[in-house]
Amino acid sequence: MNYNILFAWTRDFPPERKIVDSVSYSEKALRIHFKDNTDLYLIISNYDAYPFLSSNPVPISEETPIWNQLIHSTLIKVSLDDNDRIMRFEFAQTDIYLQEKTYILIAEFILPKPNVILTEKNDELIIIDALKKYSYKDNPQRQILPKLPYQKPETAFKPYQKDLAFPLVLTSLETGEPIQCDTVNEYLKNHFLYVLSLKEALEHRKAIISYWEKELKKAQQKLYKQKEELEQANKCEYWRICAEILKVNLSNIQRGQTVLKAINYFDPELSTIEIELLSDKTPQENMLDYLKKYKKAKRGKEVIEHNLKETEKKIKQLENIVQKARNGELDELPQKEKLHQLSHKLDMAEKLLRLRIDDRFEIVIGRKASENDFITTQLARPYDWWFHSRLYHGSHILLRCLQKTNPPEELIHICCSLAAWYSKARFSQNVPVDYTQIRYVRKPHKSKPGFVTYTNHKTAFVQPMDLRTAKKELNL
Incomplete structure (x- = not known):
């Protein structure tokens, strides 16, 4: 999100202190619920990242409770770093021993990997937990792990501050109509509801369609190769005819001969057939060689025909799945789910x-x-x-x-x-x-x-x- 918008949101944050009732985490947002029935959302999508306050619940995916350390603490201060899109939320809490503790929740609204890090303020900020952790293997310059001191990320970002012109206007992705917002918080909330959420849904839908289209393309390529193999296997009858004709003409073949011209008794018109021979083999060995090719091609043909039917069946299933994906009827990328299980699931859903x-x-x-x-x-x-x-x-x-x-x-x-x-x-x-x-x-x-x-x-x-x-x- 634009630095100036984040700065204006921080400046306009309500001055009254808020007491935390619960903290929960979903796939794309951290939600802090306060006892005055307001919610602070920290959006950490791969497409954008920013905060906003809401007095009504905002639809997000399934949530998981997290960071009980913040429960009953008081939010006393919100600030934005001068040189980057890093926002700090300061919480004060008195524990059961009447000792004061200060937690700093650091929201790094920096794409493409936004993060939220919980730290405790002592002589320095010590990391307690983070939504996304990074070890030395992930980043040799900066580790985000519990009990380590917090380090700011080094970026080339340089903020350019300017005043915002109200009302702020954004365009809904669904309707294409402009939405006017009188406050920065209203702008960020509407951006999440009418821009970011829809953008994520569209990208997710594209990913699902792309995945199944690739699977369909793979199956079609496999079918093409199997048809080519079947054409080769269809020569099994030719190998049999060659073996039978060689059997009849064994006495007419000389050792070292490379071609046999003989009458094709399997042709109603009794045409002449030319059979290639290996000069270093005897007539019997050449006959057995053609017979071996025939048996191998016959076995292969049965297997290929079976595989061909299975591939054609798979292509029909995939075509049905691709159509469902294009209609928006699939909402999840497959994980360990097998094709026949998904196909059965779709058939059941249709009934x-x-x-x-x-x-x-x-x-x-x-x-x-x-x-x-x-x-x-x-x-x-x-x-x-x-x-x-x-x-x-x-x-x-x-x-x-x-x-x-x-x-x-x-x-x-x-x-x-x-x-x-x-x-x-x-x-x-x-x-x-x-x-x-x-x-x-x-x-x-x-x-x-x-x-x-x-x-x-x-x-x-x-x-x-x-x-x-x-x-x-x-x-x-």
Whole structure:
């Protein structure tokens, strides 16, 4: 991020002291939650890095608690280095022995490898932990490891300070419309929501498409080579004919002869065939040589034809996967997942009962135990919502939040009603339905399909609603 914007944000930071309630870390951000229900986000994406404050939760990926040392500490000062994009957050804390401790959280908003480092202030800054650690092997000049003194990175960056012109304007990547911001914090928050997040999603989608297109290209090249090998293997019949004709004409072949001209008895027109011979071999050895080629080509042909069918099957699967990736239906790069497993996963996903509401939400309904298992354990993501009737057997209802946004209460109520309809309590009144986020749903080891446990749930008492009525309620 531009140095002047970071400098202005630091200057405008609220002067009141904030007490830390929790610290959590996700793939692209560190979030510090304060007891006044505000959040400080330190964005550390590979595409950009900056901070912003928010009074409302911002959708990011699944978070992990980190750095309990900062809990109950007070943020007393925020500063930006004079010569680089390094921001320092100073926290004061009194431990159980009434001893004062000072922690400095150093945010290096320097691309391409931004970092956040927790240090303790004594005579010098001693590193406690860091989101990204670097050993001597990674960087001989500068190590980021616990218990080592903190060293500033050496860069060629030279800040050029100038006043900002308000309102600040940025362009949304989704709509292309300009967004005017009256404050620097508003600008940074909107940049994350409408520029950076969408840019990361687009780049991630391109990476997925590129990966599967490369896999498809590899398979097509493999198919081309196998067809060439099959053409060679198709000569097995020619080798057999040569061996049979040599067998008939053994007495007519002289040692040292290089070519045999004979009648091809396998040709209805009885044409003449020329068979090449090795001069250093006897007629019998030449015949056995052609017979050996025939047997080898015949065995190879069977193997090649089998491999050819497998490759053609693989290409069809890959073409289907590439199409799914282009449609945005794949959201993860493959790790250890095999092709046939992913293909089966996509086939299963196509058979599910779905209701696409808009670009943000989609309702998925499982109609049997295997579908319930698939929806909850494979299709769902941590920020999606899960619904199931309480006390009654029924379907798992999944509300997919495609843009990681919180669903409105009306949509949650409709999902609860659908969960009541797709259960044994379909014709009952005031059916209890539990709902929670998928991150709180667990499947016990070796449990039967469809069986899960869950926590942090809420219960709603609703009237069952069929899918047709739900579509009318949603104006679909």
